[in-house]
Amino acid sequence: MKIKHQLAIFNALTRLLVILVLWLMLPILVENVVYRHINNGLIEKKKKFIDHLNQQEINDFIENADDSTETYSQFSTLHSEFLVLSRVPIKTHQKRTTFSNEYRIIEGEENEYRILQHHFSYQNEDYQLEIGSSLSEVKDLTFIIKLFIIIVLVIILLVTFLADTFYIEYLLKPFYKIIDTKIRRVNEPEVFDHTPIKAKSRDFRELDLVLNQMMNRIAELFKKEKQFISNVSHELLTPIALLKNKLENLLQNDSLDDNAVDKIAGSLKTLDMLKKIINNLLLISRIENNQYEASENISFQEIIKDLQEDLQDRIDDKGIEFVNKMEYDFAFKGNKTLIHILIYNLVTNAIKYNKQDGSIIVSDGFLQNQYIISITDFGIGLNESQIENIFNRFARVSSDQEGQGLGLAIAKSIAVFHHIEIKVTSIINEGTTFTLLFPEMQKHN
Numbered sequence: 001m002k003i004k005h006q007l008a009i010f011n012a013l014t015r016l017l018v019i020l021v022l023w024l025m026l027p028i029l030v031e032n033v034v035y036r037h038i039n040n041g042l043i044e045k046k047k048k049f050i051d052h053l054n055q056q057e058i059n060d061f062i063e064n065a066d067d068s069t070e071t072y073s074q075f076s077t078l079h080s081e082f083l084v085l086s087r088v089p090i091k092t093h094q095k096r097t098t099f100s101n102e103y104r105i106i107e108g109e110e111n112e113y114r115i116l117q118h119h120f121s122y123q124n125e126d127y128q129l130e131i132g133s134s135l136s137e138v139k140d141l142t143f144i145i146k147l148f149i150i151i152v153l154v155i156i157l158l159v160t161f162l163a164d165t166f167y168i169e170y171l172l173k174p175f176y177k178i179i180d181t182k183i184r185r186v187n188e189p190e191v192f193d194h195t196p197i198k199a200k201s202r203d204f205r206e207l208d209l210v211l212n213q214m215m216n217r218i219a220e221l222f223k224k225e226k227q228f229i230s231n232v233s234h235e236l237l238t239p240i241a242l243l244k245n246k247l248e249n250l251l252q253n254d255s256l257d258d259n260a261v262d263k264i265a266g267s268l269k270t271l272d273m274l275k276k277i278i279n280n281l282l283l284i285s286r287i288e289n290n291q292y293e294a295s296e297n298i299s300f301q302e303i304i305k306d307l308q309e310d311l312q313d314r315i316d317d318k319g320i321e322f323v324n325k326m327e328y329d330f331a332f333k334g335n336k337t338l339i340h341i342l343i344y345n346l347v348t349n350a351i352k353y354n355k356q357d358g359s360i361i362v363s364d365g366f367l368q369n370q371y372i373i374s375i376t377d378f379g380i381g382l383n384e385s386q387i388e389n390i391f392n393r394f395a396r397v398s399s400d401q402e403g404q405g406l407g408l409a410i411a412k413s414i415a416v417f418h419h420i421e422i423k424v425t426s427i428i429n430e431g432t433t434f435t436l437l438f439p440e441m442q443k444h445n
């Protein structure tokens with residue numbers, strides 16, 4: 001996931017958290033405001049009632065009330081309000097005015113009310129005044145307010161999320177340009193673009209400057225390494241060639257006995273092995289320094305067919321059955337020579353570590369739209385430790401086999417150069433499979 005999406009999501013989650021907090025606090029805030037407004041109204045009604053109260057009115061209330069309860073009640077027609085006056089003794093330390101929410105049954109209908117209870121004395125008589133205001137409309141109003149606020153907050157969330165996305169896109173545009181034109185070219189210093197990136201952010205300008213300085217340094221090191229490789233090629237291979245020529249001329253001397261001839265032949269063999277090691281190491285170095293072009297059209301069926309013909313003598317010597325199951329004409333661009341070396345090294349490795357009268361199967365196919373080539377032998381197999389180190393330089397599966405342990409290291413370097421993944425699966429004494437996974441499917445017939 002790109003960083004701009006992560007930032008946008010983080011901001012959206014932050015706002016969502018704020019909305020949830022507001023949603024939890026909203027009922028308390030709304031109720032406090034509404035109850036304060038109702039309380040003020042009830043206090044105002046209580047004040048008007050008390051101010052206009054006289055003994056004659058109280059006597060009229062008592063005469064009209066039930067004698068057993070000595071209570072006078074008055075209700076609005078819609079049961080939205082009520083007023084109750086009762087003779088109730090005032091208890092010691094009792095608050096004169098209190099507020100509470102209670103359910104009351106008014107004329108057979110139960111509703112919740114906000115009730116003011118006021119205790120007062122008039123002409124040596126204690127009274128309790130209750131004034132109630134229905135909460136049904138208040139709850140409906142509270143719900144509407146909360147719903148409206150939530151809708152507004154959600155709209156704000158969506159709008160700010162989109163705004164953040166576009167703003168972050170604009171803000172990080174220089175960063176992604178640096179990635180595309182700079183960082184992804186780290187392994188290709190010769191085509192690195194040193195043009196300064198236009199950015200309003202000072203941090204991005206400094207990053208671009210540091211990358212340019214770093215790539216100048218890397219390009220200089222690449223140049224020195226290429227020069228070193230060229231020097232090694234000349235300084236080491238030339239003396240080896242001269243020494244080999246002298247030893248070959250020395251073999252022409254008829255005065256040498258058999259023991260001397262054997263020693264010279266052994267020295268020539270050692271020189272050949274040394275030359276091969278140097279050439280392989282130089283090949284790996286050149287591959288890793290991108291000193292090869294990768295623009296040729298490659299036919300894997302043709303390469304497998306040529307390899308089978310070239311290695312037929314070695315295949316016959318071990319009585320191996322070579323099974324070619326290549327079916328697809330996959331189009332791939334790369335360096336034909338290097339791809340030939342890659343597959344050659346894998347096939348020769350399968351021959352080398354195969355069993356007598358064994359078999360080798362070369363097949364291709366597609367795995368989740370990714371083209372693959374598999375080379376399977378039924379030889380000695382590998383354990384987990386060997387699989388982990390098999391592509392290391394000078395690593396050898398068995399000391400009984402000849403070789404310098406560079407074949408698979410070269411194969412790995414060529415694969416990395418072409419962005420090809422190599423997977424190895426193996427079972428001891430049953431065999432090994434090398435699978436090449438190519439970077440993308442281009443076309444096949």
